Amino acid sequence: MAPPPTSPATQALERPPARWRRLLIGFLGFLALIWYFYPSNEATTQTLYRPPHPQVCPQETRNVAIIGAGSAGASAAYYLNKFTQPCPRLNITVYERNDYVGGRSTTVNAYDDPEYPVELGASIFVPINHNLVNGAKEFGLPIQGRGTTNRWHDTEILGIWDGHEFVFTQSDANNEYWNIARLLWKYGISPIRTQNLMKKTVGSFLKMYNAPYFPFKSLTDAAVDLDLLSATTAMGQQFLEANDISEKFGHDIVQAATRVNYGQNLDQIHGLETMVCMAAEGGMSIQGGNWQIFDSMIKDSGATLFLNTSVNSITKDSGGYAIKTTTPSLDSTQDQSSTESTYETIILASPLQFSSITFSPQLSSPPPSIPYVSLHVTLFTSPYRLSPAAFNLESNANMPTTILTTTLQHKTGPKKLPFNSISTLGTVAVPRNRLYEPSPEDDPECGTRPTEYLYKIFSPEPLSRSYIESLLQTDAEDYILPDDTAPISWIYEKRWDSYPYLPPTSQFADIRLSMADNEGEEGRREDRIWYTSGIESFISTMETSSLMGMNVARLVVDGWLDDCG
Numbered sequence: 001m002a003p004p005p006t007s008p009a010t011q012a013l014e015r016p017p018a019r020w021r022r023l024l025i026g027f028l029g030f031l032a033l034i035w036y037f038y039p040s041n042e043a044t045t046q047t048l049y050r051p052p053h054p055q056v057c058p059q060e061t062r063n064v065a066i067i068g069a070g071s072a073g074a075s076a077a078y079y080l081n082k083f084t085q086p087c088p089r090l091n092i093t094v095y096e097r098n099d100y101v102g103g104r105s106t107t108v109n110a111y112d113d114p115e116y117p118v119e120l121g122a123s124i125f126v127p128i129n130h131n132l133v134n135g136a137k138e139f140g141l142p143i144q145g146r147g148t149t150n151r152w153h154d155t156e157i158l159g160i161w162d163g164h165e166f167v168f169t170q171s172d173a174n175n176e177y178w179n180i181a182r183l184l185w186k187y188g189i190s191p192i193r194t195q196n197l198m199k200k201t202v203g204s205f206l207k208m209y210n211a212p213y214f215p216f217k218s219l220t221d222a223a224v225d226l227d228l229l230s231a232t233t234a235m236g237q238q239f240l241e242a243n244d245i246s247e248k249f250g251h252d253i254v255q256a257a258t259r260v261n262y263g264q265n266l267d268q269i270h271g272l273e274t275m276v277c278m279a280a281e282g283g284m285s286i287q288g289g290n291w292q293i294f295d296s297m298i299k300d301s302g303a304t305l306f307l308n309t310s311v312n313s314i315t316k317d318s319g320g321y322a323i324k325t326t327t328p329s330l331d332s333t334q335d336q337s338s339t340e341s342t343y344e345t346i347i348l349a350s351p352l353q354f355s356s357i358t359f360s361p362q363l364s365s366p367p368p369s370i371p372y373v374s375l376h377v378t379l380f381t382s383p384y385r386l387s388p389a390a391f392n393l394e395s396n397a398n399m400p401t402t403i404l405t406t407t408l409q410h411k412t413g414p415k416k417l418p419f420n421s422i423s424t425l426g427t428v429a430v431p432r433n434r435l436y437e438p439s440p441e442d443d444p445e446c447g448t449r450p451t452e453y454l455y456k457i458f459s460p461e462p463l464s465r466s467y468i469e470s471l472l473q474t475d476a477e478d479y480i481l482p483d484d485t486a487p488i489s490w491i492y493e494k495r496w497d498s499y500p501y502l503p504p505t506s507q508f509a510d511i512r513l514s515m516a517d518n519e520g521e522e523g524r525r526e527d528r529i530w531y532t533s534g535i536e537s538f539i540s541t542m543e544t545s546s547l548m549g550m551n552v553a554r555l556v557v558d559g560w561l562d563d564c565g
Helices: 014-030 031-035 070-085 130-138 176-187 190-209 219-225 236-242 247-262 273-279 290-301 466-468 533-537 540-561
Strands: 062-067 090-094 107-109 117-118 158-159 167-169 304-306 308-317 320-328 336-343 345-348 358-360 372-382 402-405 419-429 451-459 492-498 530-531
Touching: 062 070, 062 320, 062 336, 070 290, 070 466, 070 540, 130 540, 158 247, 158 530, 167 176, 167 247, 190 247, 190 273, 236 247, 236 273, 247 273, 247 402, 247 492, 247 533, 290 402, 304 533, 492 533, 530 540, 533 540
Parallel strands: 062 090, 062 345, 090 304, 158 402, 308 358, 345 530
Antiparallel strands: 107 117, 158 167, 308 320, 320 336, 372 451, 372 492, 402 419, 419 451
């Protein structure tokens, strides 16, 4: 039957991975019962480092420029302000080349209607993401998580597709213990071993928030001290095998998580990020968009924010660092306007390789350029459900509402799947100006409006409209729709340089950068140029970018304290 009408006031859209995670972690959540019998050796820490309130040279005003208003830049501004309290002598300026705050955490409105914001990039965070959770609470932002989705089916079904068949399905209509039994019957104790390995690995990472590991001057040294190189120097597949996790469980379940989160298979991604993909319990998001955390951080810091502003050059002089910027000109006779300002400290809070910044003198050891995954995001609405026939199922089969993917383990079928995931996000009420046959019964003031399904697809390449339509059950006889109803009523497409490729590595970019002087000698002690994006090759998430922003803020303030003697 057609999607049931739903009042717009009661619509609640769950963020893309949150739905599949909610199903996938159904089997992870039960392990809390088993942990009692299979405890890990590493306990996770939940106490953030609480620094003393330093008095930072009240006779001087510190001028800091932050380039980038995403998670790292917003966090750097926020924690600079926190760590220097109660000293008021701090000027922070944030430059952002886009017209919004949040970086890769941004939303788009379905139907171009602000009633339905949908995450385009970073979609959820979890309880162990201390900075994001604490920020959301401090700023009073409405958190939504499990149970907030607008349900239109009696059941939600997760399916993992290999291009030929579903290798794993799970329905929330089944008894939880039945799902557990099915999982253990198929994969043995590998789910338990995976969860314990995740707890141990992520538990080691969480120590980076606390002394003596925080603040860390070198990410490479921190990884060594926390014994995380064993995870970052092994492929995910090797890391699982070394910890007695079956190849089948890794292929069916873990790889589905790495593909939807990072667009990479287990033979492409290192072990640490593989474990991060499995730390999904308790996924949540901010109603209206996660970018609001970072917007609130910048506002709370008191920073001056310049949007639509590109930093073109950074020149070292006797007074610090002169930054030249350009912005779209308000003068109709000019395309751009330029300004120059001087700062004593620079924080580069976005991948340097995607900027066109020139340095004078040049950086003596610039961060290495690393390849990023080109991810295509397709959002669309349709009155039709996903088609069982498109996935080799009978027409009356229970069709998964969320589809993750893994690779084929036999020779037949496609070598490369056209998509990484398909998520049915919820139903949205059709705007009045898009109603098929407007009538008083359709007026929201008189009743309810018809609804359509809202879908999100992650894919390595752009998808044609005809291919998307082939995934929909357009021949369903129980849909009562006008003859000229298009299978896709609204569509939005976006390409991201979403996250880096994450092969095994033992080295991470420097946090503090130095420039060579005119004679070619390094002035490392004098240079105060900081870089946050090295952490993306370690763990690429909103939270880890925030952690690095916080870490750099602490290092900057500690340097000021050293200046004061």
